[in-house]
Amino acid sequence: MSLTVAILGRPNVGKSTLFNRLAGKRLAIVDDTPGVTRDRRVAAGRVGDLDIEIIDTAGFEDAHDDSLEARMREQTDRAVEEADVALFLIDARAGITPLDNYFSQWIRTQDIPVILVANKCEGKAGDPGLYESYGLGLGDPIPFSAEHGDGLADLYQALLPFAEQEEEDAASQISEDISFDPDSDEDDFVGTIQMAIVGRPNVGKSTLVNRIVGEDRLLTGPEAGITRDSIAVEWEHDGRSIKLIDTAGLRRRSKVQDKVEGLSATDSYRAIQYAQIVVLVLDGNLMLEKQDLTIARQVIEEGRVLMIAVNKWDAVKDRKQALQDLDDRLQTSLPQVRGIPIITLSALTGKNTDKLIPAAFKIFEIWNRRIPTGKLNQWLEMMTERHPPPMSSGRRIRIRYMTQAKTRPPTFVIFSSKGNALPEAYRRFLVNGIREDFDLPGVPIRVLVRKGNNPYVDS
Numbered sequence: 280m281s282l283t284v285a286i287l288g289r290p291n292v293g294k295s296t297l298f299n300r301l302a303g304k305r306l307a308i309v310d311d312t313p314g315v316t317r318d319r320r321v322a323a324g325r326v327g328d329l330d331i332e333i334i335d336t337a338g339f340e341d342a343h344d345d346s347l348e349a350r351m352r353e354q355t356d357r358a359v360e361e362a363d364v365a366l367f368l369i370d371a372r373a374g375i376t377p378l379d380n381y382f383s384q385w386i387r388t389q390d391i392p393v394i395l396v397a398n399k400c401e402g403k404a405g406d407p408g409l410y411e412s413y414g415l416g417l418g419d420p421i422p423f424s425a426e427h428g429d430g431l432a433d434l435y436q437a438l439l440p441f442a443e444q445e446e447e448d449a450a451s452q453i454s455e456d457i458s459f460d461p462d463s464d465e466d467d468f469v470g471t472i473q474m475a476i477v478g479r480p481n482v483g484k485s486t487l488v489n490r491i492v493g494e495d496r497l498l499t500g501p502e503a504g505i506t507r508d509s510i511a512v513e514w515e516h517d518g519r520s521i522k523l524i525d526t527a528g529l530r531r532r533s534k535v536q537d538k539v540e541g542l543s544a545t546d547s548y549r550a551i552q553y554a555q556i557v558v559l560v561l562d563g564n565l566m567l568e569k570q571d572l573t574i575a576r577q578v579i580e581e582g583r584v585l586m587i588a589v590n591k592w593d594a595v596k597d598r599k600q601a602l603q604d605l606d607d608r609l610q611t612s613l614p615q616v617r618g619i620p621i622i623t624l625s626a627l628t629g630k631n632t633d634k635l636i637p638a639a640f641k642i643f644e645i646w647n648r649r650i651p652t653g654k655l656n657q658w659l660e661m662m663t664e665r666h667p668p669p670m671s672s673g674r675r676i677r678i679r680y681m682t683q684a685k686t687r688p689p690t691f692v693i694f695s696s697k698g699n700a701l702p703e704a705y706r707r708f709l710v711n712g713i714r715e716d717f718d719l720p721g722v723p724i725r726v727l728v729r730k731g732n733n734p735y736v737d738s
Contacts, residue, residue, distance in 0.1 A: 288368035293398040297425035298335035327435040371397040371405030383415040395420040471520040475554035480528025483590040487626035509550040556584040563595040582688040592623040618720025671700040688723040
């Protein structure tokens with residue numbers, strides 16, 4: 280069991296920079312603009328030989344109404360409830376501000392131990408703020424530089440007593456659990472499915488994630504563009520581990536002028552690259568617009584599983600016509616992937632959201648399917664007899680052999696007499712045949728052509 284550490288402080292003191300430093304990689308968006316972080320982000324981290332779980336939070340705001348700032352504050356409050364220890368950051372170069380004083384008083388009322396960290400202490404410019412921070416009443420501050428990594432040894436020493444106590448508590452809990460069986464193989468690890476939730480701004484992505492996991496894990500509201508970082512939420516369904524990744528809304532590149540929005544878009548596209556399943560969320564009243572198609576094409580080009588979740592379905596008046604229009608648009612604009620799963624739902628009311636994950640498991644199995652080579656070549660012989668390959672340079676192209684090279688996505692290699700001379704139209708004919716005859720709907724299928732004989736048979 281690892282120590283859970285929440286990083287707290289007012290806006291723009293370097294919390295996300297420290298989060299990335301402890302995580303050992305760039306996970307959170309970092310910019311000089313105050314308030315970039317809004318949701319709480321969780322990741323595994325390490326300080327020396329201590330394994331920790333770190334929670335990055337939004338900057339403290341003194342707000343308790345229905346505003347966005349108040350909802351961000353609620354996310355920070357939940358981080359404090361989940362953590363074992365809090366790192367309270369101040370900007371040593373800026374000195375102690377009234378907001379630092381206000382929240383230092385608040386954190387002392389919470390049932391959590393606090394470590395005071397004076398960030399941006401590289402050089403001499405942070406010394407006055409460091410000495411001033413003693414007056415917060417949170418103990419001796421740790422001089423630190425999240426950007427350069429200075430002060431990690433002192434932070435390790437400050438965290439060590441809490442980590443040792445956590446290990447003692449965990450060992451005691453295990454010794455008291457009479458049902459604990461170290462040799463049990465009931466929970467064999469089968470891998471975590473990474474599912475990215477993507478789409479245009481304000482289509483209900485964060486609301487959908489919250490509905491799936493059954494708690495207000497992510498910040499939501501009527502304002503467009505609330506989510507900025509790609510936030511991963513660990514979850515389990517029917518014994519299968521899932522990592523749900525909520526992403527920032529993606530607009531057309533020509534409309535992105537704000538620097539932070541550009542960083543958010545890059546983060547979202549990175550989430551698509553590393554996901555296995557991508558759920559494209561549409562607004563049922565707007566359906567598949569040009570930007571939605573751009574996102575869908577990128578998902579297909581990356582070879583990922585694509586699903587479509589039509590949100591706000593309860594507000595759609597002519598549902599039959601809306602589905603027909605969506606199907607027609609998919610057939611016209613994405614003919615290379617037929618049978619994409621479509622789930623109509625309402626994230627706000629929860630209607631049909633329970634159908635999303637089972638459909639994802641089903642399409643994930645198809646994405647992992649492998650076809651035996653014998654069956655594949657029997658099928659290939661039938662297809663080439665029914666529709667022979669075209670001529671090239673006055674001679675008929677001969678297809679000698681076919682094998683499935685990999686799964687995720689299903690990728691097939693054809694060995695022919697002319698190599699890449701096999702026309703694209705004939706490749707599409709084979710792809711459509713594979714999809715139909717071997718029941719591979721809705722997943723990208725790749726066919727590569729190589730010149731040569733059957734490599735598995737001696738000449």
